Amino acid sequence: MDYTSGSAENIYVPDAVQRAAKILVVGHFAVGKTTLIGTLSEITPLRTEERMTQASAHIDDLRGAPDKVTTTVALDFGRLTLSDELVLYLFGTPGQQRFVELWEDMARGSLGALLLVDPARLADTFPVIDLVETYGLEYAVAVNSFDPYSRHAEEELREALDLLPDTPIVYCDARDEKSSAQALINLVQHLLVRVA
Numbered sequence: 613m614d615y616t617s618g619s620a621e622n623i624y625v626p627d628a629v630q631r632a633a634k635i636l637v638v639g640h641f642a643v644g645k646t647t648l649i650g651t652l653s654e655i656t657p658l659r660t661e662e663r664m665t666q667a668s669a670h671i672d673d674l675r676g677a678p679d680k681v682t683t684t685v686a687l688d689f690g691r692l693t694l695s696d697e698l699v700l701y702l703f704g705t706p707g708q709q710r711f712v713e714l715w716e717d718m719a720r721g722s723l724g725a726l727l728l729v730d731p732a733r734l735a736d737t738f739p740v741i742d743l744v745e746t747y748g749l750e751y752a753v754a755v756n757s758f759d760p761y762s763r764h765a766e767e768e769l770r771e772a773l774d775l776l777p778d779t780p781i782v783y784c785d786a787r788d789e790k791s792s793a794q795a796l797i798n799l800v801q802h803l804l805v806r807v808a
Contacts (some may be wrong), residue, residue, distance in 0.1 A: 623655065628696045634721050635700055635799065637688070638744060640729030640736035641707035643788035644756040646688050648728065649704045651792045653690025673695045687718060692796075700796075709739065719747035726799045727751045728786065731764050734772050741773065752780040754795035758787075778802075 625632075637645045650657050688704030703718050705711075725744050729737050744751050753775065757763055766774075766781050775781070780802045784795040 616804050620801045625691070625693065625699050629693065631698045633698065633700050633723050635702055635796070636718060636725040636738055636749065637702055637704040637728065638725045638751075639705075639707060639756075640730070640733065640740055642718065643707060643728045643730045643733075643736075644706040645707065645728055648726075648754075648756075648784075648786035648792050648795075649690040649702050651786060652692050652702065652788050652796065654693060655691050656689075656773045658689040679690070707740075712743065715743055719749060722747075722749060724750040724752070724799055724803045726795060727753050729753055729755050729769075729773070731755055731757060734769075737773060744805065750803055750806050752795070752799035754782050754784045754792075754798070756786050757783050758785060773782065778805075782785065 613624055637649055639645050645658060650659075674766060687706065688702075690702040690704075692700045692702065703722070705715060705718055718770075727737070727740060727744060753769070753773070755763075755769065763783060769775075769781055770777075770779075782795045782798045782799045784791040
């Protein structure tokens, strides 16, 4: 996607677009939500990133992301026009439990959620799955795997996360546009099946 930030042709949704869909991008702290939205968004994404300070040193677990220096404190927002008639609005939720109150408003009106998972920190995913299910959202799992040689088998992940048999699982790299798009496509296909 070659879009120039701030250019008039991509700031506004084309007049032909008649339908919009809201999708949540969810996951635990430092799993790649901001990165995925930035990778897919056709506009400069809205980010509420703030520098992490000593005040959060005993709260935010950096074991899986020791180089992380910022965190989302409200939401990420991006847009992806799928056709002349349909646009997706991508809302990224913050990953820490202390920001969970934002979920209720963000979940309202959402068609579903793309759940990003770090295979090295599966236990961190359970509170997120609980929230997604609490709000009644259909979801697909995107395993954000930077190292293709360290992949767990799909059956192992499904069992470890206690997923229903029809919950889609796809492997992706949130930094890669094609891979991230495929994860989003899996979610949309799952939503279409559930609605039918």
